[in-house]
Amino acid sequence: MVSKRFIAKRLLLLVPVLFGVATVVFAILHLSPGDPALTIAGERASQAYVEQVRSNLGLDDPLWEQYVRFLRDTAALDFGQSYQVQRGTAVSSILVDRLPITIELAILGQIAGLLFGLPLGILSAVKKDTFTDHFTRIGALAGISVPIYWSGPLLILLFAQIFGILPTSGRISSSYFVDSTTGLILVDTLLEGNLAAFESAARHLLMPVVVLGVYSMAFISRMMRSSMLEVIRMDYMRTARAKGQGAKITVMKHGLRNAFIPVITIIGIQFGSLLGGSVLTETVFEINGIGTLLVSAIERSDYPVVQATVLVFAFMYTLVNLFVDITYSILDPRIEQ
Amino acid sequence: MTDSSVPSSRPRAERYRALVVGALRWVAVGAVLGTGVSLALLTIWSPKGATDTAFALGALVLGFGVTAWSSAVGLGRTIEGMQERLNVSSGWTEASAREAFFVLSWTGAGWVVAAALTSIALGV
Numbered sequence: 001m002v003s004k005r006f007i008a009k010r011l012l013l014l015v016p017v018l019f020g021v022a023t024v025v026f027a028i029l030h031l032s033p034g035d036p037a038l039t040i041a042g043e044r045a046s047q048a049y050v051e052q053v054r055s056n057l058g059l060d061d062p063l064w065e066q067y068v069r070f071l072r073d074t075a076a077l078d079f080g081q082s083y084q085v086q087r088g089t090a091v092s093s094i095l096v097d098r099l100p101i102t103i104e105l106a107i108l109g110q111i112a113g114l115l116f117g118l119p120l121g122i123l124s125a126v127k128k129d130t131f132t133d134h135f136t137r138i139g140a141l142a143g144i145s146v147p148i149y150w151s152g153p154l155l156i157l158l159f160a161q162i163f164g165i166l167p168t169s170g171r172i173s174s175s176y177f178v179d180s181t182t183g184l185i186l187v188d189t190l191l192e193g194n195l196a197a198f199e200s201a202a203r204h205l206l207m208p209v210v211v212l213g214v215y216s217m218a219f220i221s222r223m224m225r226s227s228m229l230e231v232i233r234m235d236y237m238r239t240a241r242a243k244g245q246g247a248k249i250t251v252m253k254h255g256l257r258n259a260f261i262p263v264i265t266i267i268g269i270q271f272g273s274l275l276g277g278s279v280l281t282e283t284v285f286e287i288n289g290i291g292t293l294l295v296s297a298i299e300r301s302d303y304p305v306v307q308a309t310v311l312v313f314a315f316m317y318t319l320v321n322l323f324v325d326i327t328y329s330i331l332d333p334r335i336e337q
Numbered sequence: 338m339t340d341s342s343v344p345s346s347r348p349r350a351e352r353y354r355a356l357v358v359g360a361l362r363w364v365a366v367g368a369v370l371g372t373g374v375s376l377a378l379l380t381i382w383s384p385k386g387a388t389d390t391a392f393a394l395g396a397l398v399l400g401f402g403v404t405a406w407s408s409a410v411g412l413g414r415t416i417e418g419m420q421e422r423l424n425v426s427s428g429w430t431e432a433s434a435r436e437a438f439f440v441l442s443w444t445g446a447g448w449v450v451a452a453a454l455t456s457i458a459l460g461v
Binding site: 027 | 385388389390392393394396397399400401402403404405406407408410411412415416418419449452453456457461
């Protein structure tokens with residue numbers, strides 16, 4: 001059983017992480033070129049109008065005052081209003097709309113990575129130095145090395161343009177209208193009982209999930225292989241086989257749980273890459289998640305949206321790692337000590 | 338003196354005292370840097386531009402330090418284990434990372450406070 005003290009300690013770490021991320025984002029935004037007041041007022045606006053906009057936004061205050069105000073508002077979960085992306089709309093409401101889209105993509109990518117990465121890693125370890133092992137290792141290396149902005153367009157070209165079997169972009173065909181109950185398109189279509197819409201959503205999400213999942217799969221299979229190889233050499237595995245237990249049962253019954261422990265921590269760490277990858281994936285496949293929101297907010301110097309989006313990413317990443325830590329400590333109670 | 342260089346076997350009060358002294362030392366270094374950068378930038382920019390830029394640079398140091406310190410505390414052991422398993426150990430350890438980012442965090446804190454005080458002193 002995981003102790004409350006352990007969870008409380010991990011939750012407490014959220015405070016410095018979010019403070020640090022908020023401070024870095026604030027600093028980078030104010031050091032980078034681009035003037036939000038000018039962007040809002042427009043290139044042709046008079047200098048007096050630009051100054052008035054700047055004053056209204058509080059951007060003419062000393063930076064330390066803006067920083068203190070930003071920290072105070074963020075602590076109260078008030079991210080302000082969008083300057084440009086959806087002018088005047090509360091940033092929190094924009095995030096509520098867009099967040100489920102990215103969460104769905106990241107979770108599906110993670111599931112794909114686990115579904116293929118774990119068996120491939122085990123197979124590679126069990127069949128060490130055979131053709132299967134070499135093939136899997138090369139595949140993993142390729143998966144880690146290929147960037148999303150290359151694999152995404154390549155898949156679009158192949159499956160959408162040449163074969164014409166999958167759609168190029170979006171989350172669902174425009175001929176379907178689905179009420180947003182959870183914001184997760186696959187779940188919403190199922191809740192409505194609309195199987196044709198579900199199929200359309202699944203077809204739309206297939207390529208983005210593959211692109212996102214390949215990196216995750218490659219990393220997990222590599223870690224699983226190395227961890228399983230270590231476990232296979234253990235005395236208890238040899239003993240189990242010596243007692244007449246079949247090789248497959250020995251690996252699945254005794255090896256898997258122990259080999260899985262280090263892999264779990266990796267899943268948490270590489271969830272950050274998955275979130276980062278979702279920014280590129282959403283851009284390539286024109287999915288209106290939090291990733292595309294971040295890109296358009298950066299392009300338009302929309303400070304509140306950028307700050308809130310990055311904070312949400314940091315929060316999600318920390319929460320996933322907390323969940324991973326808890327799972328880890330259940331599988332291996334020594335970790336709490 | 339930084340956090341990981343203080344032996345944990347010492348009495349708690351003494352350990353906290355050493356941490357505070359270490360933090361204050363790096364805050365002082367940060368304050369000198371923050372004031373220095375603000376004054377140096379004054380030679381090329383207006384008082385607001387100079388102190389704002391100095392503050393943002395200090396905030397960058399502070400934010401990076403705090404984020405990296407808390408990541409080292411939270412994920413340090415995992416990263417050490419991962420390095421070991423993948424045979425890619427580069428000598429990076431959780432303790433050394435905590436020590437480095439402790440220095441960076443407090444230097445950044447001193448820096449932003451100094452830049453803010455310079456801004457007030459210049460009447461920005």
